[in-house]
Amino acid sequence: MKVALLRETYPGERRVALVPALIPSLAKQGWHTIVETGAGERAGFPDAAYAEKGAEIALSRTAAVQDADAVLQVRSLGANLEAGRDDLNLFRPGQVVIGLCDPLGQPQAVKELAERRVTLFALELIPRITRAQSMDVLSSMATVAGYKAVLLAANQLPRLFPMLMTAAGTITPAKVLVLGAGVAGLQAIASSRRLGAVVQAYDVRAAVKEQIESLGAKFVELKLDTADAEDKGGYAKALTDEQVQRQREQLAAVVAGCDVVIATAAIPGKRSPLLVTADAVRRMAPGSVIVDLAAERGGNCELTRADETVVENGVTIFGPTNLASDVPYHASQMFAKNVVTLLQLLTQKGELVIDLKDEVIRETLAAKDGQVQPPRLREMLNLG
Amino acid sequence: MKVALLRETYPGERRVALVPALIPSLAKQGWHTIVETGAGERAGFPDAAYAEKGAEIALSRTAAVQDADAVLQVRSLGANLEAGRDDLNLFRPGQVVIGLCDPLGQPQAVKELAERRVTLFALELIPRITRAQSMDVLSSMATVAGYKAVLLAANQLPRLFPMLMTAAGTITPAKVLVLGAGVAGLQAIASSRRLGAVVQAYDVRAAVKEQIESLGAKFVELKLDTADAEDKGGYAKALTDEQVQRQREQLAAVVAGCDVVIATAAIPGKRSPLLVTADAVRRMAPGSVIVDLAAERGGNCELTRADETVVENGVTIFGPTNLASDVPYHASQMFAKNVVTLLQLLTQKGELVIDLKDEVIRETLAAKDGQVQPPRLREMLNLG
Numbered sequence: 001m002k003v004a005l006l007r008e009t010y011p012g013e014r015r016v017a018l019v020p021a022l023i024p025s026l027a028k029q030g031w032h033t034i035v036e037t038g039a040g041e042r043a044g045f046p047d048a049a050y051a052e053k054g055a056e057i058a059l060s061r062t063a064a065v066q067d068a069d070a071v072l073q074v075r076s077l078g079a080n081l082e083a084g085r086d087d088l089n090l091f092r093p094g095q096v097v098i099g100l101c102d103p104l105g106q107p108q109a110v111k112e113l114a115e116r117r118v119t120l121f122a123l124e125l126i127p128r129i130t131r132a133q134s135m136d137v138l139s140s141m142a143t144v145a146g147y148k149a150v151l152l153a154a155n156q157l158p159r160l161f162p163m164l165m166t167a168a169g170t171i172t173p174a175k176v177l178v179l180g181a182g183v184a185g186l187q188a189i190a191s192s193r194r195l196g197a198v199v200q201a202y203d204v205r206a207a208v209k210e211q212i213e214s215l216g217a218k219f220v221e222l223k224l225d226t227a228d229a230e231d232k233g234g235y236a237k238a239l240t241d242e243q244v245q246r247q248r249e250q251l252a253a254v255v256a257g258c259d260v261v262i263a264t265a266a267i268p269g270k271r272s273p274l275l276v277t278a279d280a281v282r283r284m285a286p287g288s289v290i291v292d293l294a295a296e297r298g299g300n301c302e303l304t305r306a307d308e309t310v311v312e313n314g315v316t317i318f319g320p321t322n323l324a325s326d327v328p329y330h331a332s333q334m335f336a337k338n339v340v341t342l343l344q345l346l347t348q349k350g351e352l353v354i355d356l357k358d359e360v361i362r363e364t365l366a367a368k369d370g371q372v373q374p375p376r377l378r379e380m381l382n383l384g
Numbered sequence: 385m386k387v388a389l390l391r392e393t394y395p396g397e398r399r400v401a402l403v404p405a406l407i408p409s410l411a412k413q414g415w416h417t418i419v420e421t422g423a424g425e426r427a428g429f430p431d432a433a434y435a436e437k438g439a440e441i442a443l444s445r446t447a448a449v450q451d452a453d454a455v456l457q458v459r460s461l462g463a464n465l466e467a468g469r470d471d472l473n474l475f476r477p478g479q480v481v482i483g484l485c486d487p488l489g490q491p492q493a494v495k496e497l498a499e500r501r502v503t504l505f506a507l508e509l510i511p512r513i514t515r516a517q518s519m520d521v522l523s524s525m526a527t528v529a530g531y532k533a534v535l536l537a538a539n540q541l542p543r544l545f546p547m548l549m550t551a552a553g554t555i556t557p558a559k560v561l562v563l564g565a566g567v568a569g570l571q572a573i574a575s576s577r578r579l580g581a582v583v584q585a586y587d588v589r590a591a592v593k594e595q596i597e598s599l600g601a602k603f604v605e606l607k608l609d610t611a612d613a614e615d616k617g618g619y620a621k622a623l624t625d626e627q628v629q630r631q632r633e634q635l636a637a638v639v640a641g642c643d644v645v646i647a648t649a650a651i652p653g654k655r656s657p658l659l660v661t662a663d664a665v666r667r668m669a670p671g672s673v674i675v676d677l678a679a680e681r682g683g684n685c686e687l688t689r690a691d692e693t694v695v696e697n698g699v700t701i702f703g704p705t706n707l708a709s710d711v712p713y714h715a716s717q718m719f720a721k722n723v724v725t726l727l728q729l730l731t732q733k734g735e736l737v738i739d740l741k742d743e744v745i746r747e748t749l750a751a752k753d754g755q756v757q758p759p760r761l762r763e764m765l766n767l768g
Contacts, residue, residue, distance in 0.1 A: 014542070044542050044671040044698075133551035140552040144544065151539045158398070158428050158713035160531055162578065167517035168524040168718035194546065194578050287428040287713060314428075329542035329671060334552035 004068035030350035078109030093117035104269035114367035146187030162196025180265030263300035286314025295319030388452035414734035462493030477501035488653030498751035530571030546580025564649030647684035670698025679703030
């Protein structure tokens with residue numbers, strides 16, 4: 001069997017879906033790896049490194065894809081709306097495509113891939129069950145983004161993060177507020193603590209209080225009445241209008257006292273909750289920094305603009321949408337480990353087998369035999 | 385007595401020589417503070433914050449200086465060669481000027497200030513004795529620069545700094561080499577360790593081995609024969625040509641194995657030692673990062689260009705010359721504490737007294753009564 005690794009075509013994307021170190025374990029399972037030339041270049045993995053581990057280097061994208069049984073990429077069509085379309089004519093019917101494709105945000109892209117009759121695995125649909133953790137790309141990328149968000153903030157802040165007791169007096173530690181204590185939020189807490197900041201964190205799910213505290217942060221408790229704020233996947237659910245209003249008011253007071261806000265609160269497939277109003281930003285000290293990791297879906301801060309840096313009353317608001325790509329070496333290593341684990345689940349005795357009895361395979365399968373597969377997506381697309 | 389705080393005019397300078405919190409303690413000693421409007425703006429201290437602590441806001445630089453007995457600035461003429469010249473006509477004979485002025489690098493600037501008959505205290509000349517630690521601006525700014533250099537490197541690196549054990553495999557920690565274990569180097573070690581990196585450090589002074597190790601870094605021992613590499617001020621001395629050659633060769637092997645080099649090795653008043661050759665850089669992995677804090681005096685790396693970012697074979701080399709200014713809030717707080725302590729040393733019972741029997745005052749005094757004071761500078765200027 002042959003697996004093709006494609007060079008990413010999304011603007012600014014530096015990650016790659018497979019790293020050289022994993023080629024031998026694929027080979028053991030019967031996979032011959034073909035690498036489109038330059039695929040790993042921006043992540044720090046030159047062609048030679050892949051070749052050394054036994055991969056074949058294809059000098060064109062067409063050559064890489066044409067004989068492949070499976071194709072690996074970080075961003076398939078839905079997650080790469082313009083350049084991703086060029087791949088449609090390249091893929092062969094029946095070919096397995098594994099990548100991110102934003103199925104809940106761009107379901108029509110899944111439909112386009114389905115019409116091309118590829119067998120599409122949408123990495124966003126990996127179920128949040130223990131067995132699938134090792135394939136959960138959203139979690140591993142959130143880990144990287146949470147870390148990197150803290151570095152962005154610390155690098156911009158006119159203050160030091162750690163407390164220092166020096167001959168020139170005592171420097172008080174930076175005060176960081178993390179909004180949303182999912183994987184990115186918890187990593188942001190841990191990274192801020194590493195750098196010596198005093199950290200508070202807020203999440204609508206009271207169940208995460210213990211996790212927040214175990215990382216050395218203070219859990220911000222608001223009076224909202226949200227016993228039921230977590231869905232069965234462990235993600236946050238939406239609140240009522242009245243709860244939202246009280247949440248924003250109470251948060252504004254906390255935000256005003258902080259130097260840095262790392263915002264990570266997301267609701268899958270929906271607009272991100274607006275937690276920090278423009279008015280709350282105006283109450284922050286000049287020089288304060290907000291890194292809004294929810295920017296792609298509208299942001300947790302009212303002033304966030306996706307992929308732009310906004311400065312308002314001296315407060316800098318970053319709205320990065322692809323932060324993991326800025327730590328491309330390790331992000332690719334983790335991404336690749338996730339993807340290879342999934343590919344191995346699809347491999348039985350040297351054969352590519354799509355076993356729909358397997359929950360992970362069934363839930364992640366977005367398109368097959370010309371049909372969009374997940375009932376949720378079929379509903380969104382009115383496919384009955 | 386009146387002390388004037390000036391707005392900095394050096395391009396990009398964000399620090400300010402006095403922060404509002406210290407105004408009351410100056411007042412207690414009999415100092416009335418006059419602040420040139422906007423002086424603290426870029427550091428996060430608006431005029432209103434100074435006024436609230438009792439300062440008078442002067443609407444022009446001339447108004448701020450004209451009645452002042454002492455003038456505080458971060459960068460006086462030698463450390464601000466172009467715009468600093470405009471201050472010459474502003475200063476009154478007999479006026480005390482306290483600031484950085486690069487006396488060893490730009491002795492002729494001290495001469496110009498001497499000719500204007502100001503009483504100049506050059507902060508670079510603060511002696512490295514225990515009693516003067518609380519006035520040592522070079523140390524406090526080096527603390528900030530060492531921290532910030534690590535953030536710059538971490539933010540640029542395509543890898544994570546900490547070791548992470550995740551469901552997507554184990555991320556190995558970044559390998560950092562710190563060159564020069566003065567104040568900046570030690571802070572760079574501490575900050576890299578905070579972020580989870582594995583750190584090695586090199587210094588010609590074997591005496592600092594213990595300090596390096598106490599911060600959790602490994603001391604790099606080279607075979608050079610340098611028993612006598614520390615001068616009486618605790619700074620490093622220059623090596624012989626043969627020692628230098630052996631040093632570079634042995635360091636190249638260490639550098640090749642590192643992801644990040646933070647270079648801080650300096651010899652006061654001389655060109656910085658060249659420790660990392662272009663060839664050593666070529667042996668580093670693509671994506672590696674060098675932050676050369678010695679850039680202002682030629683750099684520890686052969687490829688460094690002051691205030692530029694050089695990319696060579698995928699290795700990024702930063703040559704910042706004013707890094708403390710990029711953490712302006714806390715850098716200003718520390719700078720101000722140092723300067724106020726010096727000013728208090730010059731104050732006796734509500735009078736400005738220049739007591740030359742005091743070692744700190746005598747050594748820091750660069751110009752008085754029309755004469756350049758320090759014998760070292762007089763020699764450099766051929767003033768006999």
